[in-house]
Every structure is written in structure tokens, then in C-alpha cells.
Amino acid sequence: AxxxxxxxxxxxxxxxxxxxxxxxxxxxxxxxxxxxxxxxxxxxxxxxxxxxxxxxxxxxxxxPLGIITTAVQVLAGILLPSATVFALLLCNDAEVLGPWINKPWLNVVAVLIVGVLLALSVFLVLTTVFPSINVEVLAIVLAVFVLAGTAASGAWGLQEQKRLSGRRVMSREERVNWRMPALALLQRPKWSPVRRVAIVTLSGYLVFAILMLIVRAVQLAIAR
Structure with missing residues (x-):
């Protein structure tokens, strides 16, 4: 107690x-x-x-405190993995982190980790909202999506590696002394069409998942 x-x-x-x-x-x-x-x-x-x-x-x-507690845990499972997407975007913002942004190979690893977390989040939501869903088929489908996303990230990483190879490499002293500009001086990041579609898709998933979670929690509370 x-x-x-x-x-x-x-x-x-x-x-x-x-x-x-x-x-x-x-x-x-x-x-x-x-x-x-x-x-x-x-x-x-x-x-x-x-x-x-x-x-x-x-x-x-x-x-129904038990249902409320479970719903809160599921909500955390929905939101927290999604937050890692924005952390990954921040880690690749050169204006914020300068020379300390992620390297291409590190982005591939990060995409794999984020993909697994998001897949687990989707798995958690769907199995909670639809208990009768075929979990084996769902796991296979999500695994395919994660692997495809990782492969696409790897291809993008190779292109980024080639693009960055021509840039001047900062010395160790320059990297250590680099400081992030004041927040008021930072410009709004420009999103590519692919990134914009991905963020809109993620936002739509979050809205759908939260609504389905609320509906399921209400159904369980009424059925008590």
C-alpha cells in the first residue's frame, strides 16, 4: 500500500x-x-x-478505476512511441544541433527502433480495440512495414552520405565550441512533401487511435 x-x-x-x-x-x-x-x-x-x-x-x-488505469497505459503506449518521431526529426535539424546531428547510419538504426516502437503501438491499439483480430497476421504485416521502412531509410542514408561527403568537415575545436542559436533566431523548418505526408499520416493515426480507445473504454465501462 x-x-x-x-x-x-x-x-x-x-x-x-x-x-x-x-x-x-x-x-x-x-x-x-x-x-x-x-x-x-x-x-x-x-x-x-x-x-x-x-x-x-x-x-x-x-x-471503473481498473478500466481507467488500463486506458491510460494504452494511451501512453500510443503517444510515447509517436513522440520519438519528433525526437528523431530534432536530431536531424542542422540549425538546432549544427555539427551534432545524426549521422546517416545512425538514422537507419533510429528509424528501425522508432519503426518497432510504432509497430508495437499499432499492435497494442488494434488488439485492445479489436480483441478478435488475428494477431499472427497483424504481426507479420507490421513486421513487413518496419522492414520496408528500414530499407527505405537505408537507401536514403546512402544518398545523404554521398551528399554530405563534399562538405567541409568541422574540426574538433569547432564542434566543441559550436552553440545553438537563440530560439527567437531559429527559422521554421521546411518540410519536404514526403515528411509532410508522414506527419499527417501519424497525426491521423493518433486521432483515430485515441478515439477508438475512448470508445472501447466506454464500452467496457458500460458492460461492467
């Missing part, structure tokens, strides 16, 4: 604080525990609202 209480306190504080910081970044408002409440009202307000909402949900008599 003590371990469960400790985990609940850590989870409630970590998730809500991280979300409050994210709200502050999105809306461009002050956010920090070092600021007073009057200086960061949005930050403390969102933090308090989320804690109160979570506590109120748990205290509802007869609330």
Missing part, C-alpha cells in the same frame, strides 16, 4: 508538472516553480486543475 501511495504521488506530481510546463511553452507564459503564484498563474492554475481533476475522478463512487 505504501509503495502504491508513493508511486501515485510521484506520478501525480511528475505528469501534472510536466504538462503545466508544456502549457507554458505552448502559450508563451511564465512557468516555473521558482516563480510566485501571482507571477505564473497559468502554470499553477493548470497544475492545480489537473491534480483536482485526477483526485475527483478517483473519488467518484463506483468509478
Amino acid at each position: 505504501l509503495l502504491l501511495l508513493d508511486a501515485s504521488i510521484v506520478g501525480a506530481s511528475a505528469v501534472t508538472l510536466a504538462t503545466s510546463y508544456a502549457f507554458g511553452d505552448i502559450f508563451g507564459v511564465r512557468q516555473s516553480l521558482n516563480r510566485r503564484i501571482g507571477e505564473a498563474r497559468t502554470f499553477y492554475g493548470s497544475f492545480t486543475a489537473m491534480v483536482a481533476l485526477a483526485a475527483g475522478l478517483v473519488l467518484i463512487p463506483g468509478a
Whole structure:
């Protein structure tokens, strides 16, 4: 019981604080525990609202806490692997990381890892929403997609290697002394048509998966 209480306190504080910081970044408002409440009202307000909402949900008599917990875990399985896609894009942004961007071979490895994570995410969503689905066929289809994506990434990596071979290589001292420009000076990244289609597809998958998860959770709650 003590371990469960400790985990609940850590989870409630970590998730809500991280979300409050994210709200502050999105809306461009002050956010920090070092600021007073009057200086960061949005930050403390969102933090308090989320804690109160979570506590109120748990205290509802007869609330299907088991289903809610499972749904939250599935939601994490949907969102967290998708976030690695944006981390990979960031690792290839030369304006942000300069000489420290991923090398082509490292991108191939990263694409394989991200592909496996996304495939597991899709597998988790489909088997949760559609329990009667043929898991063997689904696993084979997802494996084919992952391998195809990795092969395409490898071909792209070879092209990038050839394109970058003609550039001047920074010295070790230049790499060590390189600094990222201020955020206000960074330009909006330009997406290629392929990248734009991929992001739109990923966004559509996230919306579909979350909606299906909500529908399934409601069905299970009603059937109790």
C-alpha cells in the first residue's frame, strides 16, 4: 500500500508538472516553480486543475478505476512511441544541433527502433480495440512495414552520405565550441512533401487511435 501511495504521488506530481510546463511553452507564459503564484498563474492554475481533476475522478463512487488505469497505459503506449518521431526529426535539424546531428547510419538504426516502437503501438491499439483480430497476421504485416521502412531509410542514408561527403568537415575545436542559436533566431523548418505526408499520416493515426480507445473504454465501462 505504501509503495502504491508513493508511486501515485510521484506520478501525480511528475505528469501534472510536466504538462503545466508544456502549457507554458505552448502559450508563451511564465512557468516555473521558482516563480510566485501571482507571477505564473497559468502554470499553477493548470497544475492545480489537473491534480483536482485526477483526485475527483478517483473519488467518484463506483468509478471503473481498473478500466481507467488500463486506458491510460494504452494511451501512453500510443503517444510515447509517436513522440520519438519528433525526437528523431530534432536530431536531424542542422540549425538546432549544427555539427551534432545524426549521422546517416545512425538514422537507419533510429528509424528501425522508432519503426518497432510504432509497430508495437499499432499492435497494442488494434488488439485492445479489436480483441478478435488475428494477431499472427497483424504481426507479420507490421513486421513487413518496419522492414520496408528500414530499407527505405537505408537507401536514403546512402544518398545523404554521398551528399554530405563534399562538405567541409568541422574540426574538433569547432564542434566543441559550436552553440545553438537563440530560439527567437531559429527559422521554421521546411518540410519536404514526403515528411509532410508522414506527419499527417501519424497525426491521423493518433486521432483515430485515441478515439477508438475512448470508445472501447466506454464500452467496457458500460458492460461492467
